[in-house]
Amino acid sequence: EAGVAQSPRYKIIEKRQSVAFWCNPISGHATLYWYQQILGQGPKLLIQFQNNGVVDDSQLPKDRFSAERLKGVDSTLKIQPAKLEDSAVYLCASSSSGVAGDYEQYFGPGTRLTVT
Amino acid sequence: RKEVEQDPGPFNVPEGATVAFNCTYSNSASQSFFWYRQDCRKEPKLLMSVYSSGNEDGRFTAQLNRASQYISLLIRDSKLSDSATYLCVVRITGGSYIPTFGRGTSLIVHP
Numbered sequence: 001e002a003g004v005a006q007s008p009r010y011k012i013i014e015k016r017q018s019v020a021f022w023c024n025p026i027s028g029h030a031t032l033y034w035y036q037q038i039l040g041q042g043p044k045l046l047i048q049f050q051n052n053g054v055v056d057d058s059q060l061p062k063d064r065f066s067a068e069r070l071k072g073v074d075s076t077l078k079i080q081p082a083k084l085e086d087s088a089v090y091l092c093a094s095s096s097s098g099v100a101g102d103y104e105q106y107f108g109p110g111t112r113l114t115v116t
Numbered sequence: 117r118k119e120v121e122q123d124p125g126p127f128n129v130p131e132g133a134t135v136a137f138n139c140t141y142s143n144s145a146s147q148s149f150f151w152y153r154q155d156c157r158k159e160p161k162l163l164m165s166v167y168s169s170g171n172e173d174g175r176f177t178a179q180l181n182r183a184s185q186y187i188s189l190l191i192r193d194s195k196l197s198d199s200a201t202y203l204c205v206v207r208i209t210g211g212s213y214i215p216t217f218g219r220g221t222s223l224i225v226h227p
Binding site for chain 1: 122158203214217218
């Protein structure tokens with residue numbers, strides 16, 4: 001079974017530039033998550049999708065971050081414009097359902113973003 | 117107060133030692149609990165779910181204490197390969213089961 005795919009793996013941009021990350025979840029997984037993990041901290045949930053609907057985006061900085069999951073499969077996360085504090089690893093995860101809580105999240109390898 | 121708190125460590129133990137980590141959570145509506153393992157510069161992976169009755173998987177034992185709002189992870193007979201960061205995850209009920217991660221506890225097992 002193929003895992004969660006993410007691209008790019010690494011990205012270096014200057015502050016105020018824009019960047020986009022792509023995620024392809026495990027086939028059949030209805031729930032997709034985007035996390036931000038800053039060095040030395042645990043992953044922070046940015047947005048959770050159930051199919052193509054947003055379940056929670058309370059921690060997404062909506063003035064600069066946006067995410068979409070068209071057709072309920074692939075997802076993109078965009079930052080525009082980037083700030084220095086956005087330097088982090090952006091992790092995408094998927095699970096088979098968000099209806100009941102006891103489902104394992106499968107993570108992709110992440111995108112390591114450096115903002116200079 | 118953070119929703120999920122963990123001692124960041126590092127816990128530095130010799131091979132064969134027994135080590136225990138705790139994780140406290142603040143929201144009493146929390147319903148699902150997990151331990152994930154994250155190796156350096158890798159993605160998190162599920163280690164085990166934590167059930168009300170506690171559960172054991174080989175050298176690993178997880179316990180839940182709802183009254184005191186904490187979960188624990190016990191590792192017996194530590195191996196060098198157990199060196200990693202252990203992340204506590206709590207999911208809140210309310211229809212959405214939003215997951216919240218702790219900052220992780222770093223374990224270093226030395227020869």
